[in-house]
Amino acid sequence: MAAVPSNHPTELLTKIVVDYTPEACHHSPETGEIHVVYDHRLGARWRSPSRFLYGTFGASIRCPAGDTSGLNYNIYLSSLEGDKLQDEIDFEFLGKDNTAVQTNYYTSGSGGREQIHPLGFDASEDFHEYLIRWSSDEIVWLVDGVVVRRDVRREGEPWPEKPMFLYASVWDASGVDEGRWTGKYVGSGEPYACSYKEVRVPIGTMLTEEEDESK
Template identity: 65%
Template sequence: MAHALPLSLATQPLKQIAIDYTPEACSHCATSDTITLTYDSRGGARWRSPTRFQSGTFSALIRCPGGDTSGLNFNLYLSSLEGDKSQDEIDFEFLGYDRTLVQTNLYSGGEGNREKIHLLGFDASEEFHEYAIAWGSDAIEWRVDGKVVRREERKEGEGFPRKAMFLYASIWDASGINEGKWCGKYCGADEPYVCVYKDIRVPVVTADE
């Protein structure tokens, strides 16, 4: 029996962000509801929502950087706290070696290893597409342009994200992960690499500490 998701929960534009590092490589225009992340000789950058959320639907229109993006990871994800080894997390991750696919994953109490690869049917750098995470108490859906590409239901004895989470996005060099087998090896021939997010939407109700 399928569990219902809180699809009726209201969403609102994300008007404010916090920048975790390299603020000069992240620009935010609240008027146009657009955020850009740049990867170049300065490294990458990461932004997040100022508050945590307990559940709901999160979405953004994303246009990934073009050119030879091998080695880079760009993403949209929820995490209880980036860098915490016991984090809960729900991910959309673009693997720079191939922009025609996206990886989804989830963590509970720092335990992950639930990755799945999804073929998009398009190059994610050519135009904007909508990526959404619908997170409920009993199920999670990952959606691309309104289509559900993955659904995970809470199962007895299996970890499920429960902690209040921030919405994050970043661009970074992941060449060192699994000896370059995850995202490829970075070459940087087409710097700067710019990932653009717009129409970012988050739930109205927050559950910040």
Template identity: 40%
Template structure:
């Protein structure tokens, strides 16, 4: 799941990512792009296989920084002047990649199709808005 601004939406490519790679389903790649430049990856261990159940994955993006949470636990924080600033769209996707990214994602096995992704719920709270749903990091931070 990720935010994305860039062609064809805007001229500036900013992005914030939670990426689950098929070759390593017990970790997640966290990354962000500023002006089309990424290279800010971290890959924390989850302590479970992400394909076996529902979990809450949250990022909190503000002018002060980006915080990534998993099941309410802060797993990464990035602060400073070099952060995404361009509003983007929010995407959830399944991508089998291409041969040139097999080393990153893991090779796609077409014998394991069809592929599906189950999503229990999605929420969005603008910075400064009141808590809109109980699972929101905004709610838990206000307690």
């Protein structure tokens, strides 16, 4: 892994939209912290209010502790969650193993570019910074300022180029691939909380409502 300089200006995200179960998502504008809880309410998902086209995105994250088998917690970009033709760029934690993280990206709903990266630490024990740098010609994923993956655009190949929201969620993924992806949910440690702070989005690439509607 190699270090890369920070060359995309960012600012703190001060407002969020909660897509579902707002009572399980706690946002403190004063501190900038966001806590997503998974229990009988089945988690929550938050996002930035607006889409962005390229730039640096991410947060310091402390993952849930305990037996988190079955859960998926994450931070990712998506042109629109649930759209079958979405572009997407992911950091995903697979609850069966808090010592690794998965990266992936989608173009027009097509993924299949998963990679698993050992972290060298337990992501539930402390906050660590996870950043995505996305441009028209490369995507770089960083953990604590160190590159864990870099994908460069190749001529003629599809590329994520739709404006995207910054999203994060906690959900039970036990049903994916018969539990082989994240493990099977046990829930012996409920409630589980994934904590985000210092959430960053690009300066100067947020689309206005009019620009967004034209995309």
